[in-house]
Amino acid sequence: MRSLLSRRDFLGLSIGAAAASSVPEFQAFASSNESAVKDFPTTTFSSDQTAVRFYSKAVVEPVKILQLSDVHLFIDDERGDEYRQYSERMSKAYNHTRHFESGADTNPQEALKDIANRAKGQGYDALALTGDIVSFPSAAGVDYVKKTLSDVDAPFYYVCGNHDWHFEGMEGTERELRDAWIEKRLKPLFPKDVNPLAYSVKIKGIKLLFIDDSIYEILPSQLDFLRKELADAAPSLLFMHIPLYAPGRRVAFGVGHPEWNAAHDGNYKIERRPRWPEEGHNETTYAFRDEVLRAPNLIGVFTGHIHSYSLDVLNGKPSSVARAANDGSTLKIEVLPYPTER
């Protein structure tokens, strides 16, 4: 496990070394973003739990996004019969919820329908689905998402959570199961011909990055993707399932958390999955978090997983967790041109 001291030293070294030719792994970022580092325009952020607004001099046209996370649909049909032993526990989770606004009894299916109805005609440019949309890889659940969100006059973009692809107790590593069930079940939720583990869309000059961190770890190809995508200095938002580590946060804020390791894995038995590794995160995951925090044009990070709202400001950058949408909760994200000043 890396200590907090060594993490600080590492970050300090990486910033200091950005312009040095002796540290090639940071040089690509430094050279491509040198002017962006110096010149990325003033950007502000404000939040009131159900809506956030960025104002930036780098933005020309307003962009409006609705984030929803952790719907946890549990519906299933005969296509799931042979997998019942793996879906049983999660098929009973979050079956009844209370609507966030009215307090009325509801459930994930009704909550998603309610979200779609409220989103219609509101001028959204996109819906961002940040994982755990289904509680296990249910074909009926995937069909339901597609059908329900097709009523909204905005496209949706999806990235996996740790439950979307997980059949509990099924043999295989998390990477293998994620790849397999994306292919077998979840693919219809992604845009055509993208890499489900890392893709981007550009809307009116704003880049939305979708990176799958649902195994808590980042792959080298995902780190490369992030670096390349950020090199053009477009204002960018990052959407993932599991939040970045922030000092003081519990280990579920897991990407780059120094305590993410076997000793702090309390759920591997109940979730019937491999235990987190003894040695904790790989270097790629730490480097990914550092890169996110350092990039001036990556203006915000939006995640789920925790099920309750939180906001951390990391290196001046908002890192936000959305409430679970299984009670109808959403987060409206607006990226707006900076107001004219005297």
Ligand SMILES: [Fe+2]
């Ligand atoms: Fe969840």
